[in-house]
Amino acid sequence: MQEYRDNPRLHLVRGEGNWLIDGAGKRYLDGNASVWTNVHGHNDPDLNRALREQLEKVAHVTLLGLNHPIATELAEDLAGLTGAALPRCFFTDNGSHGVEVALKLSFQYWQLVGQESKRGVISMEGAYHGDTFGTMAVGGRSEFHRRFSPWLFAARTFPAPVHSECAGRVARSDASASLAALQALLERDAATTACVILEPRVQGAAGMVQQPAGFVKAVAELCRQHRVHLILDEVFTGFGRLGALTVSELEGVVPDFLCLAKGLAAGYLPLAATLTSEKIYEAFLGKFSEGRTFFHGHTFSGNPLACAVARASLRKLRPMLASGQVADRAALLGREMAAAFADHAHVRTFRQLGLTGSVEFKPVSAERWPTDVRAGYQVALAARRHGLIIRPLGDSILFVPPISIQADEVKHLVGAVRLAMDDALPGLMPVSSQPQP
Numbered sequence: 001m002q003e004y005r006d007n008p009r010l011h012l013v014r015g016e017g018n019w020l021i022d023g024a025g026k027r028y029l030d031g032n033a034s035v036w037t038n039v040h041g042h043n044d045p046d047l048n049r050a051l052r053e054q055l056e057k058v059a060h061v062t063l064l065g066l067n068h069p070i071a072t073e074l075a076e077d078l079a080g081l082t083g084a085a086l087p088r089c090f091f092t093d094n095g096s097h098g099v100e101v102a103l104k105l106s107f108q109y110w111q112l113v114g115q116e117s118k119r120g121v122i123s124m125e126g127a128y129h130g131d132t133f134g135t136m137a138v139g140g141r142s143e144f145h146r147r148f149s150p151w152l153f154a155a156r157t158f159p160a161p162v163h164s165e166c167a168g169r170v171a172r173s174d175a176s177a178s179l180a181a182l183q184a185l186l187e188r189d190a191a192t193t194a195c196v197i198l199e200p201r202v203q204g205a206a207g208m209v210q211q212p213a214g215f216v217k218a219v220a221e222l223c224r225q226h227r228v229h230l231i232l233d234e235v236f237t238g239f240g241r242l243g244a245l246t247v248s249e250l251e252g253v254v255p256d257f258l259c260l261a262k263g264l265a266a267g268y269l270p271l272a273a274t275l276t277s278e279k280i281y282e283a284f285l286g287k288f289s290e291g292r293t294f295f296h297g298h299t300f301s302g303n304p305l306a307c308a309v310a311r312a313s314l315r316k317l318r319p320m321l322a323s324g325q326v327a328d329r330a331a332l333l334g335r336e337m338a339a340a341f342a343d344h345a346h347v348r349t350f351r352q353l354g355l356t357g358s359v360e361f362k363p364v365s366a367e368r369w370p371t372d373v374r375a376g377y378q379v380a381l382a383a384r385r386h387g388l389i390i391r392p393l394g395d396s397i398l399f400v401p402p403i404s405i406q407a408d409e410v411k412h413l414v415g416a417v418r419l420a421m422d423d424a425l426p427g428l429m430p431v432s433s434q435p436q437p
């Protein structure tokens, strides 16, 4: 908050396509897609129309014991994402809750089918699944969450694979140790494990950490062999981010639970959905006295305005993906990043997959900067001067543009980061290899 207080506040008052505009009329490309949510740009006429039409009907109807047609229609659209393999949909209103629901459903399912000992969760190191207590517990103990460790239930973890690529060029790739560790955990603990949870192909909040193609399928196969649920958290990767509607579709994997949020309502309104199979749904059926009810309700779950925008977004996104536009932009992003960063003295590493990327900075003549230098943050602030909103993570910058980004905008995105680096980084005072506090 002190950094926020000490720096000029940026109030964004309008959006136009992939750009945000401040009170003085200055335009910024939204290189953060409004925290990874934006699909078709801001102020999109089709989404605006869908929102207005729904607003004329009703702004909110609770899904607690009631329903509205647009939720049913959207649930049917979403069932189509998995070829009807996951036809059941539980709506909430943010990604953390979408994941929390999957965890609770898995836990309760095993109790309902008489396997009470299956309670544990296995997650991958570096994972981020949200900021609620359940999702913090199954996420990595990063500086976001470490403080709360005493309150978090224990989850078992396995290492992430080693994989790094940009513009389709793989720098290094090895999933064998990761898969062997998961297999060993499952062989030992499947009887006490409810589920494995994974952000497929890219761990966003870890810094766009990548997995090789085929890894998700191998994880799914291990889960199937050991009768443990697989939860795919596609809160970040869903809706075009990696060039398809979902990574599940890209990788040909059907999990037991598929969590969607962020791009689901295209960055307009909060909405999340947890999809699951008929088999799991049926375990929850029974007389009230049997205690099968899944008690989980949020006031704005499945809000009709959000559902209306989500349907309109899906209608636009399918043809956009089929046209190859997103794949072209992703390839361009990779090429631009490689050209800008490959030989830059301040770049430690960079990577790109789909419309995701990251570049990590380093001092030229020392191992790292002191923590309070905040190199990534300084570059993000400098980028504003070059007409770009972008988010830092430690000493790196994350590239997450709207799915609708245009070719000239991809060039602006990478070019503005490069200019901002050259503005901000040479003046930062490095520290020699002193241990950090």
Ligand SMILES: Cc1ncc(COP(=O)(O)O)c(C=O)c1O
Binding pocket: 094, 095, 096, 097, 099, 128, 129, 130, 131, 199, 204, 205, 233, 234, 235, 236, 237, 261, 262
């Ligand atoms: C993979 C993943 N899961 C869950 C979440 C949490 O979503 P929300 O911020 O909507 O609660 C995020 C947010 O960044 C995410 O990246």
